[in-house]
Amino acid sequence: MNTALPTEPFLQLNLGPSHPATHGTLRILVNLEGEIIRDMKLEIGYLHRCFEKMAETHTWNQVIPFTDRLNYVSAMMNNVGYVMAVEKLLGVQVTKRCQRIRVIMAELSRIIDHLVCIGANAVDLGALTCFWYFFRERENIYDLFEAACGARLTTSYTRVGGLLADLPEGWTDWCRKIIDNLPRTLDDVEGLLTTNRIWIDRTQGVGVLSENVLWITDSRGPVCEPRGMPTMCESTSLL
Amino acid sequence: MPEIDTNCVETKIPGFLQHHGTALVEVQEHMGDLTLVVQPEAIRQLIQALKTNFGFEMLLDLFAMDYEIRTQYSGALCGSLPTLFTSKKRRVRLKVFIGETNPEIDSIHDIYAAANWFEREAWDLFGITFKGHPHLTRILCHQEFVGHPLRKDYPSDGYQQLRKAIRSAGM
Structure with missing residues (x-):
């Protein structure tokens, strides 16, 4: 923006930039x-680290580790997105099994992404407990990632036309067990947050986006859901 | 004007060619993705029409490319590619080829508000001027940064030492 904010009669404050290890430097x-x-x-x-520029001096496969670092919580999803784009350029179709494993990995990433988002949100409002409950589940899912590809955060699991390796033996049963336990943790956090006076006071009616604003800024996804507007999930397919 | 395969356009955007066919330079279809290469001067009119008459209510993305190898478009280098999307699962991508020296194109921020930051990004990284943009300033690079890093003529090891703190007025 070219102009400074008008200061009178407001108190002007800088929030951040904070350390990169926090939820994002902003x-x-x-x-x-x-x-x-x-x-x-x-x-x-x-x-902004300009990964696109780095990609200019690397081969197609060497770009995959960069995509891990685009969002440190959903590395898997970024891996999948990148190789799908390359496969589209090549006109390559991957096997059904590979597609399914990619969907499972992307969904697990989405789950931990939401856990971290809600947990960290609660931490910022002073509720630390939910975060640890969610972190336990997140660690379990990272164990699954580690078993599949040897890494927890920076997975680099996908390859153009396939995956690094097939799932190890017993992985699916292990995964089912972890997913089956998830609703219990969700209930725990729901009990702590949903009717919590402080949580409600600090979230209800705060930063409400009008329907008009949502349309003109082309917003989609969960922010639109309570307003009955089309979400991305309804209107397009990922894979 | 090159031969245009119009079937895929009519399937995805019925009635479009009847009114706007003359603005098309080329139609590309790859793996189900429809890309319309259009004349730069027609971009605003086409995007407005796609939004109001053909139901493309959402701007998914807008970005630029630097084509190092130029074949049929002599002298053309940078393009702006708005991707539009409808709730009826239709997608279209518009491609515009603009010149390498002083590339400029009309801003569409007043048609799709989401274009505002995308256009700043395209200016920051590629140096494309969007005519009519309210504040075309850097959005990702530091304000001291010189050049446009995603242009192919910007070296991949072109690190710059930046010292000054960002002024609050410059935000």
């Missing part, structure tokens, strides 16, 4: 009136 310049944010400007470039 600088927010806010105008505060008491506890209420009246206006803000964003500086989003801190996490």
Whole structure:
């Protein structure tokens, strides 16, 4: 933005940029009136490492490890997205089994992504317990990743036209067991958060996006769900 | 004007060619993806029409490419590729070829608000000027950064030492 925020009669405060090990390095310049944010400007470039430029000097397969680092929680999903794009350029069709394993990995990533998102959100509002409950599940899923590809965070599991390796023996039963346990943890956190006075006070009616804003900014996904607008999941298919 | 295979356009966007066929340079279809190469001066009019008359209500992405190898479009280098999307599971990608020196194209931020940041990104990384954009400033690179890193003529080891703290006024 070219112009500074008007400072009067607001308190101007810099939130961040904070350390990269936090939820993401972002600088927010806010105008505060008491506890209420009246206006803000964003500086989003801190996490930009220009992987696209690095990809120019590497081969197609050498780019896969870069995609691990695009989002450290859903490395698997970024692996899948990248190799699917390359396969589309090549006109290659992968086997049904490979497609299914990729879907399972992407879904597990999506689950841990949501666990971290909700857990960290609660931590920021002062509720640490939920985070540990969710982290236990997240660790279990990382065990599954480790068994499949040898790495927990930076997986590099996919290859153009396939995967690094097939699933090890007993993996599917192990995975089922972990997934079966998940609802219990969700119930635990639901009990802690959903009717929690502090959680409700700090989230309900905060940062509400009007339907008009959602349409003109082309927003899709969970933010639109409560408003009955089409979500990406309904309107397109990933694989 | 090259030969245009119109079947895939009519299947995906019925009635489009009847009104806007003259703005097309080429139609590309690959693995079910429809790409319309259009004339730069027609971009705003086409995007407006796709939004209001053909139900493409959402802008998924807008980005640029630097084609090092240029064949049929002599002198053309950078293109802006808005991808539009409908709730009826239809996707179309528009491609525009613009010149290497002082590349510029009309902004579409007032048609799709989501284009605002995408256009800033394309300016930051490729140096494409979007005419009519309200504040075309760098969005990812530091304000001191010189050049546009994703252009092929920018060296891959072109590191720059940046010292100044970001001014709050420059955000």
